[in-house]
Amino acid sequence: MATKAKPTTVKKVVAENRKARFNYEIVDTYEAGLVLTxxxxxxxxxxxxxxAESYASDEGGEIWLINSYLPEYLxxxxxxxxxxxxxxxxxxxxxxxxxxxAVNREGMTLVPLKIYFNDRGRAKLELAxxxxxxxxxxxxxxxxxxxxxxxxxxxxxxx
Numbered sequence: 001m002a003t004k005a006k007p008t009t010v011k012k013v014v015a016e017n018r019k020a021r022f023n024y025e026i027v028d029t030y031e032a033g034l035v036l037t038x039x040x041x042x043x044x045x046x047x048x049x050x051x052a053e054s055y056a057s058d059e060g061g062e063i064w065l066i067n068s069y070l071p072e073y074l075x076x077x078x079x080x081x082x083x084x085x086x087x088x089x090x091x092x093x094x095x096x097x098x099x100x101x102a103v104n105r106e107g108m109t110l111v112p113l114k115i116y117f118n119d120r121g122r123a124k125l126e127l128a129x130x131x132x133x134x135x136x137x138x139x140x141x142x143x144x145x146x147x148x149x150x151x152x153x154x155x156x157x158x159x
Contacts, residue, residue, distance in 0.1 A: 015049035024130035033090030039073040056110035
């Protein structure tokens with residue numbers, strides 16, 4: 001009897017926060033849905049979104065994505081959306097409570113890592129529960145990255 005192959009999960013990454021892993025120590029990641037309007041989805045599909053300066057916040061028992069940039073969809077004319085509006089994140093109640101407790105009690109931060117479309121075509125946000133790094137931690141990360149780069153060069157020259 002043949003076993004079924006697992007379906008491959010195809011993620012089309014639209015926007016990525018590349019500095020997040022450098023500035024923060026990632027403790028845990030969550031996948032959250034986004035409440036978007038039609039023109040925002042079309043703008044996302046164009047791939048010009050930016051989440052580099054955005055963050056997530058707990059307000060009124062819900063979690064919101066703040067300061068993310070989705071440019072206007074040019075063909076939408078007067079039905080367009082605001083480029084930097086607050087967008088609601090869709091999480092289960094258990095995940096929401098866990099994130100709210102971590103932020104309120106332990107002083108952690110909610111940092112968006114990337115926006116992508118899953119294999120069903122839904123826009124998703126990879127959200128990280130993170131602690132801010134101190135300056136010496138950032139230097140250590142840079143030093144380790146440089147050493148790994150140099151090590152791979154040395155091994156390439158050798159072999």
